[in-house]
Amino acid sequence: KTQVEQSPQSLVVRQGENCVLQCNYSVTPDNHLRWFKQDTGKGLVSLTVLVDQKDKTSNGRYSATLDKDAKHSTLHITATLLDDTATYICVVGDRGSALGRLHFGAGTQLIVIP
Amino acid sequence: EAAVTQSPRNKVTVTGGNVTLSCRQTNSHNYMYWYRQDTGHGLRLIHYSYGAGNLQIGDVPDGYKATRTTQEDFFLLLELASPSQTSLYFCASKDYNNQAPLFGEGTRLSVL
Numbered sequence: 001k002t003q004v005e006q007s008p009q010s011l012v013v014r015q016g017e018n019c020v021l022q023c024n025y026s027v028t029p030d031n032h033l034r035w036f037k038q039d040t041g042k043g044l045v046s047l048t049v050l051v052d053q054k055d056k057t058s059n060g061r062y063s064a065t066l067d068k069d070a071k072h073s074t075l076h077i078t079a080t081l082l083d084d085t086a087t088y089i090c091v092v093g094d095r096g097s098a099l100g101r102l103h104f105g106a107g108t109q110l111i112v113i114p
Numbered sequence: 115e116a117a118v119t120q121s122p123r124n125k126v127t128v129t130g131g132n133v134t135l136s137c138r139q140t141n142s143h144n145y146m147y148w149y150r151q152d153t154g155h156g157l158r159l160i161h162y163s164y165g166a167g168n169l170q171i172g173d174v175p176d177g178y179k180a181t182r183t184t185q186e187d188f189f190l191l192l193e194l195a196s197p198s199q200t201s202l203y204f205c206a207s208k209d210y211n212n213q214a215p216l217f218g219e220g221t222r223l224s225v226l
Contacts, residue, residue, distance in 0.1 A: 004156060045217075
């Protein structure tokens, strides 16, 4: 059973627009949640990590929220650029160390057009 | 600079073939992982290791063996490759703490 669901599956936006990606999960325990960016044909690169019960982070044009009560996270990208075209993957870690398992979503494919 | 290097980047083999995927990390990380990525699925854990000589079974281990020869090197072995193993394979390394794992660039394997 899929424990991390991402929506939408794919999204097309115009350069300069904002977008919001969603992640719902059922992983228990949920120690932390991380968002990764995966460029086509490349590995995953970490964008941000959320840890607290209700957490917010900001990393340049990327901002994210986490609500552990709702088991829900969002990734906001403001003023999108063509280079933001990628797959964004939500990952939930069930422990705070490498002994824990990472649970991966299938990703949201974002396409930014001129 | 921290790095995870996978080789080869692309591999084509036939059903029943013998394939070895290599991964080397220069991060002094204890933990290394092999994942496969398929369309519509999140990354799925095949095997992982806590250190040289250690091997742990992941969530989708059938048809795969792995060996960690040194702290730096982790190999994934497909001794009788099948078309269902056509996939994009990622290696990752991680330290014990809560830092993000570092991923390689992936190996695309096609089994005909």
